[in-house]
Amino acid sequence: MHQSPIIKTATTLIAAVAAGILGGQIVCAQQQQPIKRMDLLKTPLSDLDGKEMQVWVADIPPGAATGPHFHPTPRFVYVLEGSLVLELDGKPPRTYSAGQAYVELPGERHNLRNASATESAKGLGFQYVGKDQPLQINAP
Template sequence: MYQSVIRTVPALIVAVAVGIFGSQVACAQQQPIKRTDLLKTDLSDIEGKEMHIWVADIAPGAATGPHFHPTPRFVYVLEGAVVLELDGKPPRTYTVGQAYVEMPGERHNFRNASTTEPAKALGFQYGGKDQPLQINAP
């Protein structure tokens, strides 16, 4: 009996360690919203400003949480559907081929409309050099 317990305990320890490590790796790999920068370039006719263009891959059910932008952000939906929740306004859903703007200082949440399918959006925003493009809000 003791021999089977002695053999079972190390196997159990290994199984628990693999489970813990595996879940940490899975959490680290799964990003709710993955932003891939496509272009960052100076705007030569606007001193000290630069343009940012990126693609956002939005996991099912993912959301940004409340935030705002210091400059306008323009968004074009490439795949799936997204919901823009502006403070004080009803949520608005945008689907493939639709675009919208998030105006400076507007507190909002951006999320995938689906809990089962991913979404993808193309974003455009200019800002000052080294200026944060998004500011999290309480």
């Protein structure tokens, strides 16, 4: 059966719109994968009254990001796998790869993201905080 050029164009347009919507949903689903944190240690620090050390491993899915936030105390991170991009307000982004470490200082607003859109990244984090104090505070 022969289709008119208008029907072919409409069919192509509908297919393209459907592919765009489906592709957009797939991208959104990938970006919404949560960062998983596995707590390894939480222990009181006798030298720092009321403070405790927390140690964890974070698994950062491809393309995932923390969103803007800051920490009440220093956070130290050692990259175990992949690469992480630290985006500090007012400074150029810095990329840290497996085997490198960095610090996020108290009150510095920043975003952390996986540098790869296809591979997971992992970081080992260390931070001391007051008992029941949040490790991070989301920022606008």
